[in-house]
Amino acid sequence: MYKFSLSTIFIFILFLSSCSSEKPNALTESDAEAFLQRVELEDKTLGPIVSSAYWIGANFITYDSQKVVADYGKRYQLLALERARQASSFDKVEVSEENRRKLNLIKSSFVMPSPLNEALAGEISSISAELDAMYGTGEHCFSVDDCYDLEAFENIIDNSRDPEELLKAWEGWRNIGKPMKDMYLRMVEIGNQGANDLGYDGLTDLWFSKYDMPAEDFLDETDRVWDELKPLYDALHCHVRNELSNFYGENIVSRSGNLPAHVLGNMWGQSWANIYDLVYTPESDQPSSEINLTNILIENDIDEVEMVKIAEKFFISLGFEPLSNSFWERSLFIKPKDRNVVCHASAWDIDSDINDLRIKMCIERNAEDFSVIHHELGHIFYYQAYSDLPNIFQRGANDGFHEAVGDLLSLSITPNYLQKIGMITSEEAAKANSDPISLLMQQALDGVVSVPWTLMLDKWRAKVFKGETSPDELNNSWWELRKFYQGIEAPRDRDLDAFDPGAKYHIPGNTPYTRYYLAKILQYQFHESLCNQMGFEGPLHECSIYDNEIAGKKLRAMLALGQSKEWQTALEAMTGTRELSGKAMLNYYRPLMDWLDKQNAERTCGWEAS
DSSP: OOOOOHHHHHHHHHHHHHHHTTOOSOOOHHHHHHHHHHHHHHHHHHHHHHHHHHHHHHHSOSHHHHHHHHHHHHHHHHHHHHHHHHHHTTTTSOOOHHHHHHHHHHHTOOSSOOOSOHHHHHHHHHHHHHHHHHHHTOEEEEETTEEEEHHHHHHHHHHOOOHHHHHHHHHHHHGGGGGGHHHHHHHHHHHHHHHHHTTSSHHHHHHTTOSSSOHHHHHHHHHHHHHHHHHHHHHHHHHHHHHHHHHHOTTTSOSSSOEEGGGSSSTTSSOOGGGHHHHOOOSSSSOOOOOOHHHHHHHTTOOHHHHHHHHHHHHHHTTOOOOOHHHHHHOBOSOOSSSOOOOSOEEEEEEGGGTEEEEEOOOOSSHHHHHHHHHHHHHHHHHHHTTTSOGGGOSOSSHHHHHHHHHHHHHTOOHHHHHHTTSSOHHHHHHHHTOHHHHHHHHHHHHTTHHHHHHHHHHHHHHHHTTOSOGGGHHHHHHHHHHHHHOEEOSSOOOTTOOGGGGSTTTTTTOOSHHHHHHHHHHHHHHHHHHHHHTOOSOGGGOOOTTOHHHHHHHHHHHTTTTSSOHHHHHHHHHSOOSOOSHHHHHHTHHHHHHHHHHTTTSOOOOOOO
């Protein structure tokens, strides 16, 4: 029998915290420094244990593992809440700029806080663990012998061209969301109470107050950048709709309405890369210049681990240290056959003091996962870069920076890069570069298409958090926003009890999604800036930062800042500007935009939004 004494550690810390908060004397900067030192010690001693518990919960989904995760989640939530309240007690104490930043980060370090109440902390932790497990083990059976999990449904959505089969798979996966609805609403109810107790005006205020500027100003910034990029998305939407209508017929895809969500080659319609062959045909009579990376991986017998090693070499070429032995020993690369796991790709900083960094991913040998691996290692090497900072600063400059670094690398997977690492010949690289529209179309069907999707998810959540969306309207609100931002609609009327948001991991998993919106913008700003500093001459889509000393030095310096400075300072260190901008993305896709304008000249573009 194993019996751990961690519970006594938590209780002892909470006891000390409650006692120290009752000190009658006026607080001083010395008190603040003592508090911050204690937080640092707690993070170093307790953080790795909690991280390991969550790792087990994601990699061994059982009743017992979820019970352990829920228990650890409750304890750590209570500890973090007590920390936040103590940090607030120093609001009027004069402290150094660095200590003030640490205190503010402690106060805003929550996604779904509970009140400082053991019962509510336990309830919200249990709900969170159960929702996570429901998603990870999600399966829908049409009959006893006809059952599908997410991987099986995605295989149909990604590859089939049969609209009936696509509709069956699309609707089938969304059945897993229905039983989540009431639990999700209860979690939001508790979370709003917790946010109020921390001094925020609900979860929306908490979520959007983390960006070194007032929440409303930040939201205005995201809308301003979307206004810059919307013409590019609208042009792409118009072209794709026309081509899909040609393929499926107007009874499936109208030439003037919203796009039906089931024919876009992705379970959530967040990427249209899998329908590239339906929406673009090279104008030349020459054989296709497209690089089929999936076929290259299979033909060269490059397995899942070797795919990760190739991505590691990219970072090593930029001056980063090789991954540790523990990374290769403890990461999950292949979906186990003997147990359920959460296959959603993720990077884990278990214990930076001993360089225990891992990824968890059910890798498929295809082009998409080749890019995703580069993305996940972006997180890992970000962890590596700021590991010498105090624990409180061991985060991205904002949550979008972490995602942007991973996405940045995907822009450098160019034909020239693939030729340099021996995956294609110089002739194949030259041929691919000769058809820039093909290359840019492939990238835009992911990079541009995902922008409004990454914006609308948290727009939906903000309405739910603020009570602007009633429980009966959760699903209708979801589809109204999808129509407004993306011009996408459900292929047919949804059931009254449908909860389609639950079919996307980040909703039951409580992962804020604005970070991905920021990442989409920042990756192009980073890419354009690094290419300019390298002295690259030519179209931006042909630039790769692989094996470039200048780019590596600049990138490592920015990553090493962690969250010790405002994100605007980190952005300025990389790009020379403190402002988010969509102009770099527009510059990157300028050749494609010019081509789309010609294609759409005689077409009816736009859609009727709700």
